[in-house]
Amino acid sequence: MSTKPSDSPKKIVLAYSGGLDTSVILPWLKDRYPGVKLVAFAAELGQGDELKGIEDKARKSGADEVIIKDLRKEFAEEFCFPMLRAHAIYENDYLLGTSIARPIIAKHQVEVARQTNADAVGHGATSKGNDQVRFELTYMSLAPDLKIIAPWKDTTFELRDRESAIDYAKKKGVPVDQSKTKIYSRDRNLWHISHEGADLESPANEPKDDLWLISVPVSKAPNEPQYVTIDFERGNPIAVNGKKMPGHELIATLNDLGGKHAVGQIQLAENRLVGMKSRGAYETPGGTILYEAHKSLEQICIERDTFHYKQQVSLRYAELVYYGQWFHPLREALQSFIDHTQASVTGQVKVKLFKGHATAAGVTSPHSLYDPQLASFSMEGYDVTAARGFIDLFGLPMKVAQQAKRW
Secondary structure (H helix, E strand, O other): OOOOOOOOOOEEEEEOOOHHHHHHHHHHHHOOOOOOEEEEEEEEEEOOOOOOOOHHHHHHHOOOOOEEOOHHHHHHHHHHHHHHHHHHOOOOEEHHHHHHHHHHHHHHHHHHHHHOOOEEEEOOOOOOOOOHHHHHHHHHHHHOOOOOOOHHHOOOOOOOOOOHHHHHHHHHOOOOOOOOOOOOOEEEEOEEEEEOOOHHHHHOOOOHHHHHHOOOOHOOOOOOEEEEEEEEEEEEEEEEOEEEOHHHHHHHHHHHHHHOOOOOOEEEEEEEOOOOEEEEEOOOOOOOHHHHHHHHHHHHHHOHHHHHHHHHHHHHHHHHHHOOOOOOHHHHHHHHHHHHHHHHHEEEEEEEEEEOOOEEEEEOOOOOOOHHHHOOOOOOOOHHHHHHHHHHHHHHOOOOOOHHOOO
């Protein structure tokens, strides 16, 4: 047993998922800090049945108190939808499902710490991953006075990989679902599910068909397309097929529809914030449908220069989310700009779901800037002579530069 540090916390609120990492950390914390009280905090973000029996499991693993909060509606409407309005995508593919979940968990973890008079918060993220940054930046932003307990960065933490964590769990009598033969690391919430580890660690390996959990393999998707309509108001999705519903129900509905058609499956080798590349596979069926629909509505509702500048902002916004800087002043400032651009993004989009693709099939908006007469090939009512002067002035700097090269 480790010697108790002089600045040991008296009470720790641990972000608890019931997975391998956080399950073994509970008994380890009891050994590391003798006499410490542990509060296991679990956030319901749409993990399916992963939280079934989680309170009993946490107590058997060493928790003195277990607090579970259903945050699905807040997660959808106050985290996922602002990110959707920004149209944030990290490195062309990743719709930031794990990234956007960490700030809301840490936010409520801090609230629980205040409610239970805890003097510390902790997490089970490893020292190689992005999540350690996302959790700790949120703690620092919202509660800089709380101690941060991060076992994977503690030099006395004897676990160095998932295999040793499984051995430790058996030693401590902690029930875990993982085994050494199938050891995918997964993170699931309402927005997506991620898969990492095992055979996926080699970019040479194609994800297996049985990897996907909330969507069918493309080979098993229906041979006929399905259409779904989504209504938006000021950039926020509000209805599916004419039925209005709260954000978490809307995403869940689209997950079911998209999953049946293998929509939203990607695999990529991404650049982690901490420096290395990591390879994973993601399923984001509902989010993929929403991004496609939102994109097509923006295309007809936002003026050109604003739209182009927003595209640049979206890249920076995606980095901020990926880096765990949700509560950064820059993200909040960019959100103000983004939400201003969404004032006219209202309308309805019809999306075609077919063999792994979500494609906008039709879009209408009362604020559309698309003028069929201007866009047509007909020159009637259009001053053709204006184009000559426009091109002459627009190209003048290029013309002068080329002339200067001739001497």
